[in-house]
Amino acid sequence: xxxxxxxxxxxxxxxxxxxxxxxxxxxxxxxxxxxxxxxxxxxxxxxxxxxxxxxxxxxxxxxxxxxxxxxxxxxxxxxxxxxxxxxxxxxxxxxxxxxxxxxxxxxxxxxxxxxxxxxxxxxxxxxxxxxxxxxxxxxxxxxxxxxxxxxxxxxxxxxxxxxxxxxxxxxxxxxxxxxxxxxxxxxxxxxxxxxxxxxxxxxxxxxxxxxxxxxxxxxxxxxxxxxxxxxxxxxxxxxxxxxxxxxxxxxxxxxxxxxxxxxxxxxxxxxxxxxxxxxxxxxxxxxxxxxxxxxxxxxxxxxxxxxxxxxxxxxxxxxxxxxxxxxxxxxxxxxxxxxxxxxxxxxxxxxxxxxxxxxxxxxxxxxxxxxxxxxxxxxxxxxxxxxxxxxxxxxxxxxxxxxxxxxxxxxxxxxxxxxxxxxxxxxxxxxxxxx
Amino acid sequence: xxxxxxxxxxxxxxxxxxxxxxxxxxxxxxxxxxxxxxxxxxxxxxxxxxxxxxxxxxxxxxxxxxxxxxxxxxxxxxxxxxxxxxxxxxxxxxxxxxxxxxxxxxxxxxxxxxxxxxxxxxxxxxxxxxxxxxxxxxxxxxxxxxxxxxxxxxxxxxxxxxxxxxxxxxxxxxxxxxxxxxxxxxxxxxxxxxxxxxxxxxxxxxxxxxxxxxxxxxxxxxxxxxxxxxxxxxxxxxxxxxxxxxxxxxxxxxxxxxxxxxxxxxxxxxxxxxxxxxxxxxxxxxxxxxxxxxxx
Numbered sequence: 001x002x003x004x005x006x007x008x009x010x011x012x013x014x015x016x017x018x019x020x021x022x023x024x025x026x027x028x029x030x031x032x033x034x035x036x037x038x039x040x041x042x043x044x045x046x047x048x049x050x051x052x053x054x055x056x057x058x059x060x061x062x063x064x065x066x067x068x069x070x071x072x073x074x075x076x077x078x079x080x081x082x083x084x085x086x087x088x089x090x091x092x093x094x095x096x097x098x099x100x101x102x103x104x105x106x107x108x109x110x111x112x113x114x115x116x117x118x119x120x121x122x123x124x125x126x127x128x129x130x131x132x133x134x135x136x137x138x139x140x141x142x143x144x145x146x147x148x149x150x151x152x153x154x155x156x157x158x159x160x161x162x163x164x165x166x167x168x169x170x171x172x173x174x175x176x177x178x179x180x181x182x183x184x185x186x187x188x189x190x191x192x193x194x195x196x197x198x199x200x201x202x203x204x205x206x207x208x209x210x211x212x213x214x215x216x217x218x219x220x221x222x223x224x225x226x227x228x229x230x231x232x233x234x235x236x237x238x239x240x241x242x243x244x245x246x247x248x249x250x251x252x253x254x255x256x257x258x259x260x261x262x263x264x265x266x267x268x269x270x271x272x273x274x275x276x277x278x279x280x281x282x283x284x285x286x287x288x289x290x291x292x293x294x295x296x297x298x299x300x301x302x303x304x305x306x307x308x309x310x311x312x313x314x315x316x317x318x319x320x321x322x323x324x325x326x327x328x329x330x331x332x333x334x335x336x337x338x339x340x341x342x343x344x345x346x347x348x349x350x351x352x353x354x355x356x357x358x359x360x361x362x363x364x365x366x367x368x369x370x371x372x373x374x375x376x377x378x379x380x381x382x383x384x385x386x387x388x389x390x391x392x393x394x395x396x397x398x399x400x401x402x403x404x405x406x407x408x409x410x411x412x413x414x415x416x417x418x419x420x421x422x423x424x425x426x427x428x429x430x431x432x433x434x435x
Numbered sequence: 436x437x438x439x440x441x442x443x444x445x446x447x448x449x450x451x452x453x454x455x456x457x458x459x460x461x462x463x464x465x466x467x468x469x470x471x472x473x474x475x476x477x478x479x480x481x482x483x484x485x486x487x488x489x490x491x492x493x494x495x496x497x498x499x500x501x502x503x504x505x506x507x508x509x510x511x512x513x514x515x516x517x518x519x520x521x522x523x524x525x526x527x528x529x530x531x532x533x534x535x536x537x538x539x540x541x542x543x544x545x546x547x548x549x550x551x552x553x554x555x556x557x558x559x560x561x562x563x564x565x566x567x568x569x570x571x572x573x574x575x576x577x578x579x580x581x582x583x584x585x586x587x588x589x590x591x592x593x594x595x596x597x598x599x600x601x602x603x604x605x606x607x608x609x610x611x612x613x614x615x616x617x618x619x620x621x622x623x624x625x626x627x628x629x630x631x632x633x634x635x636x637x638x639x640x641x642x643x644x645x646x647x648x649x650x651x652x653x654x655x656x657x658x659x660x661x662x663x664x665x666x667x668x669x670x671x672x673x674x675x676x677x678x679x680x681x682x683x684x685x686x687x688x689x690x691x692x693x694x695x696x697x698x699x700x701x702x703x704x705x706x707x708x709x710x711x712x713x714x715x716x717x718x719x720x721x722x723x724x725x726x727x728x729x730x731x
Contacts, residue, residue, distance in 0.1 A: 093466035
């Protein structure tokens with residue numbers, strides 16, 4: 001159980017900017033502090049920011065709670081205070097149970113040491129006893145799949161092997177309370193799946209998980225409850241789908257829209273320049289999150305700057321693993337393709353059907369090109385991103401199945417099913433299993 | 436649809452009676468804005484005692500990786516220093532060495548001095564040198580400088596082989612009384628931890644420490660009878676020598692090796708100075724410990 005009671009964490013702005021001082025700086029500071037008492041009122045104003053501002057919540061044993069928010073909202077500071085890495089300025093926290101904090105994969109790893117040595121060292125740093133590490137050693141190595149290289153210095157490991165081994169140590173820590181910060185942002189998809197699986201297993205045995213992430217898909221999948229932070233304060237606390245939806249729909253800094261207000265600095269050349277790229281749901285709203293069952297539009301606006309040219313827009317849909325799922329081009333609209341072009345702003349929208357993509361985070365790359373001769377006028381990767389979330393309740397591709405559903409796309413395909421009139425062979429009705 | 440709908444409000448705070456008391460045997464971690472009491476911190480230190488060993492072990496493992504001579508450096512360094520000192524101070528300057536062969540005399544001073552100097556050097560930079568630990572995982576921070584001092588002990592033990600060789604060669608006093616070296620070494624480690632821990636704490640905020648330490652250690656060495664004998668110091672200056680705990684520890688170290696009487700007054704005084712230094716260091720460390728992660 002975790003009880004967070006009116007916790008505030010302040011940083012002096014000076015301390016955040018100039019990370020550390022020198023004695024030379026300290027001398028005038030002391031002088032100022034000494035003279036300050038003769039200037040009434042001078043000391044009352046201090047430049048502080050509240051990285052955490054009066055945060056209170058409670059997490060029961062066996063709950064998995066996601067913490068979301070934009071960069072600088074205080075998510076990581078909260079985990080650092082909970083993990084006793086830094087002290088709160090005000091307030092109190094009570095943790096009941098052994099705490100394992102996983103703010104980084106590979107804490108305490110040393111590149112010169114072998115895999116075996118690092119497992120022992122990292123385990124000890126994360127809070128395992130020597131006997132415990134030795135007992136779990138084989139399981140850790142097996143989970144990481146590095147048996148053959150266990151006596152090789154980890155500096156020779158591939159990044160995947162390194163990640164697997166580092167996570168394996170943390171996964172076998174077995175605390176009652178696990179604090180995890182963005183560890184899923186690294187590593188390949190297989191590794192991420194493994195981590196998520198381990199965390200799900202962890203939760204299912206009644207342990208408490210606090211999980212900071214930018215990846216809404218994994219937050220929704222792992223956590224029933226989500227806390228939304230903004231400017232150091234807790235602004236929402238509730239069921240995962242509701243809070244994530246609120247987060248993704250809030251604010252203008254949406255990742256689902258990108259606008260270049262200034263034509264001269266927008267990506268492009270003398271023929272065409274990008275103006276805006278956005279994701280709109282079927283009702284026309286900017287949509288950082290898209291229901292897997294619903295269609296949505298990828299909208300691109302660009303400035304056509306010359307007569308006589310024939311720029312065309314293409315979009316790339318790229319998933320989290322960097323795989324381009326598809327490329328589509330507005331010349332598929334043959335009527336538009338034949339239309340003579342005038343300088344001006346052009347808006348084109350590409351409709352992506354529902355029940356077609358898999359869930360997860362997707363990125364859009366947008367390009368403006370012309371053919372004959374083939375020229376690329378503008379090409380921008382990761383212009384906008386959005387989440388495809390599977391909230392289907394039996395009516396989606398996955399039906400009622402709640403487990404992992406592989407595949408880079410998830411189209412609703414047609415199934416023709418019929419009963420063939422035939423007699424069931426007699427032998428199977430007698431109860432024997434026949435292969 | 437109303438985008439501000441948040442679902443259930445903030446979960447209710449526990450009733451006035453506060454959170455339920457933990458089940459017996461359950462771990463309870465209380466995080467407060469005030470500094471935890473010393474006894475709680477000492478208990479934490481005890482709970483994490485294995486980490487002293489593991490961090491020291493890592494330091495030693497890493498120190499000699501990718502070196503051709505490996506751990507032989509631990510003997511070579513004091514041995515080469517001893518040869519240089521013997522040439523310049525023993526042969527040329529003819530520094531008196533209390534009737535002991537100068538090489539043995541010098542080595543018996545270099546050995547404890549190196550233990551202390553290496554300990555202070557390693558621990559004063561240890562906290563600043565471990566940002567990945569301090570910003571990512573919790574454990575009592577005092578373990579970091581503590582382990583840095585401890586890792587020098589292994590070097591010392593290996594270098595002690597050189598002392599054993601010199602003692603058989605130049606006729607030192609080999610008997611059971613040599614076990615008195617153990618408490619002397621213990622006091623030296625304590626002193627190194629005190630000085631190093633204090634500097635490590637200051638170093639987090641004021642990086643000047645990195646430049647001060649080598650200079651300071653050099654001065655301290657000249658103020659300590661490492662290359663010369665304390666008997667060389669005029670009697671009226673001896674009082675100042677007594678304030679330097681390292682002086683009496685090195686004198687004691689030699690006295691045990693060469694079977695000479697121990698100056699118990701000096702040792703007692705130095706022990707008090709050492710304990711005071713450790714207390715100052717713990718106090719300084721605890722004052723800034725909680726802000727390490729904010730400064731590194």
